[in-house]
Amino acid sequence: MSTASQPATDGFDAAFHYPPDLFEQLVDTIPLLCRSKNAVLLFFQGAGVPAEDLDDIRGELKADASAHNKYGITRTILTRLNERGDNGLRSRREVVKRVVEFEDFGTTWDNDRMRAKGQVASIRERVNVHDAFTRMSMERDREAARHRETHERQQEEVRSRTAAIDGARDRLFALFGEQNPQRRGKLAEAALNDIFAAFGISVREAFELRGDDGEGIVEQIDGVVDIDGTIYLVEMKWLSQTAGTGIVAQHLVRVMGRSGARGMIIANPGFSDAAVKQVRDAMGHMTVVLVTLEEIVGVLSRGDDLTNMLRTKIQAAVIDREPFRRI
Incomplete structure (x- = not known):
């Protein structure tokens, strides 16, 4: 044979x-x-x-x-x-x-x-x-198995992302009962950073810039996020009243000093009319987006996409020169 x-x-x-x-x-x-x-x-x-x-x-x-x-x-x-x-x-x-x-x-x-x-x-x-x-x-069976594995992996990613968002959201919600303003501000920054990261937004956490000749801290940035390839310097403020022109002016100076960067201010409970006007007047030189903590809480409560919400506000700022499009 x-x-x-x-x-x-x-x-x-x-x-x-x-x-x-x-x-x-x-x-x-x-x-x-x-x-x-x-x-x-x-x-x-x-x-x-x-x-x-x-x-x-x-x-x-x-x-x-x-x-x-x-x-x-x-x-x-x-x-x-x-x-x-x-x-x-x-x-x-x-x-x-x-x-x-x-x-x-x-x-x-x-x-x-x-x-x-x-x-x-x-x-x-x-x-x-x-x-x-x-x-x-x-081969059809193998292809079906690959699709199942991909679907299961995607489902696991969704579950992991949802768990991360839920955990950060709960930590953020709990801060409404925190009485120590300094502790509340630091924890709010951390929770927001985790929320941004869970939505796939690249985050660099708070950092400080020091002077060259023993000047100490000359600038402090609460965070930096990357949305659709554009850098935003982020300022987070948890106040007893709406953020006024003094708060906003400080961040406008930070953004103006960095070519190509944009700004984002997240404030609780919000912004005064004078602060919104001040940012609008500066829109010819820079783009700054104003976001309230209430808007972020609303997105998380509804299960909406934070990135889409921010894109809507960014488009309003860039196209309509409207820095505070309320969502």
Whole structure:
């Protein structure tokens, strides 16, 4: 038996038994490949068929050579392999493999040779077609599995993001009962940074700039965020009354001193009319967006997208020169 050509037979690995049409093809083909009844038994023995499926037939042939013919032997052994279910899987696959790889037709009877070649070619084609469909089915299964994994990963990311937003939101809400203004301000900055990060907004936390000649701290920035590729210097104020022009003016100076940067002021409870006008008057030189803590709380309470809300306010500032578009 030659192994020069090796059509795939893995498509039958998962089959519980031979399908009826393949079964009959094997019954018609294997006897053509073997000149004698003992050669049929050796064919199956070489394919790993258990001895108990062969010994009784071998014994009956010794007692009476006419007890079986090659076709009857083949049918009986294939039936036994089918009945073995999963335990016969390897032998069933090997039987098919030996048939489709059979090339030494010089060992067959002359009268059977052409028919044997035709039968082997037919089974080989059937196996190859079956294997092609099996590969396509397996690829579809793998693709479906990849989609499931991607979906599960996305769902896990959503759950993780939601948990992070909920945790930061709860910490922010709890600060409305905090009586220490300094502690409340620091914790509010941290909570807002976590909220921005959970919405995918790049954040740099608060930092200080010091003078060159022992001047100490000359500037303090509550944070920096990146929205759609544009840098915003952020100032966070939690006050007992609306932020006035003094608060706003300090941040306008910080933004003006950095070419290409924009500003964002987040204040609780909000901004005075004079402060809003002051920012509007400066819009010819810079872009500054005014946001209230109430607006952020509203977004979190409704389950809306913070980034979309900020984009709406940014567009109003850039296009309409309206720094405080209330959401």
